[in-house]
Amino acid sequence: MASVTSAKPPAVEDIAAQLTEAVLEHRLQPGAKLREDEVGEIFGVSRTLVRQALRAMAYEGLLTIEKNRGAFVAKPTLKEAREVFQARALLEPTTARAAAERTTDADIALLEQHIEEEHAALHRDEAGRALKLSGDFHLEIARIADQHTIEQFLRQLVARSSLVIALYWRRRNALCESNAHHALVDALRGGDGDSAEELMKGHLMDIFSQLDLRDRDEGTTSLKDALKR
Amino acid sequence: MASVTSAKPPAVEDIAAQLTEAVLEHRLQPGAKLREDEVGEIFGVSRTLVRQALRAMAYEGLLTIEKNRGAFVAKPTLKEAREVFQARALLEPTTARAAAERTTDADIALLEQHIEEEHAALHRDEAGRALKLSGDFHLEIARIADQHTIEQFLRQLVARSSLVIALYWRRRNALCESNAHHALVDALRGGDGDSAEELMKGHLMDIFSQLDLRDRDEGTTSLKDALKR
């Protein structure tokens, strides 16, 4: 878990941000438990603030809070995994189109820097970090489109996508998609809304198709039930 | 504000639910302040639970929490108002189409009952209550479509729509849309996805066009900026 480098007073958002980063980078695996005392001790705050942070993350769908049991990194079911990408498929292509109409040179530079960092992270064998940066790329497009509401929804969906990938990713070999991001930047630079929309649609389908979402034995869905017969 | 009719121990969800209902029914106007002590006294709980409820509502976009100042019923800006309906336009038509494929007789009965209640509320001159029921109708469709993730997003959007309507509704005369809901039910009953999608799209455009979203002096949107020139 991330160390506390700040001088004195970490706020709720800091706690949530660091924990979120750890989840998105797969340093905290789905199912991992986050005890309030433990987290509080790490950040040097009382449980009050920790609870706020954990609840905020639960609202984002990153954690599951079970009454009297504690907070756990969420484990999306197959159905939830499909829903996440179905929702993204509804929101992102149109948003990419809108972004194409408004992209500035500064935006392009920022996006390219993003891709660069992602590439560098991969080179350093930091797959988790690369994945997070890849997600941020998608959020950046929503920001360019100046659609704050959709951006907030996408924040949740991208985060939950990270959990889905942690659970259902097929191959272990790295990414295959930095091309897709490059192509998107080209479309945005050219102000080509049609292409941007189509590229985004295809990109999402690509990711989705690389997940293993066949029905399977649902993990820890009760050994008891499995043996009941 | 709603009285506490329950016997003994109101939980966080109860508090949030009652407050939310009050906002959706316009018994609490945008800008209204919710003091923690006051709310706590009404519900007979400590500020701890009230704070949880208020934060939950803030995540839904119903309240704005200003640090050290308190919680206020949100006042969506023009931009936010537009964004809410743009997001709904992306999510709801496709969801209505999906719902048409899965609608059962029980669903139809429930939807019709909904319309009936809405009508009755209007007859009793409870415009706020009718508005809330109208929102629930839209959520019900997402539920029928079995899209839990989208339903959650829509819950936020519908709730915020209620605030938008409180602020930007043009005419004071009642509703004009119970027809639209009837037509949707017909399409769903017939399993006609195409119609359902089109009807929903038109319905949203209708509502949107009845809002007064011309640029205007944005209330408290920073006197400072307004005087800067």
Next chain:
DNA sequence: CCACAGTGGATCGTATACAATTTGCGCTCA
């Protein structure tokens, strides 16, 4: 040897106490 009830420790849920911040009022002084 296994099943099961009792018990203790760990952990979360809620209330309360205290600290920090804001805000409005009144006082002073030019």
Next chain:
DNA sequence: TGAGCGCAAATTGTATACGATCCACTGTGG
């Protein structure tokens, strides 16, 4: 008279204390 300073009341932010719940362990009885 009016502007500015400062204090006090009100309100929120954070920490801590206490109670409730869950869970694993242990010991006993069959």
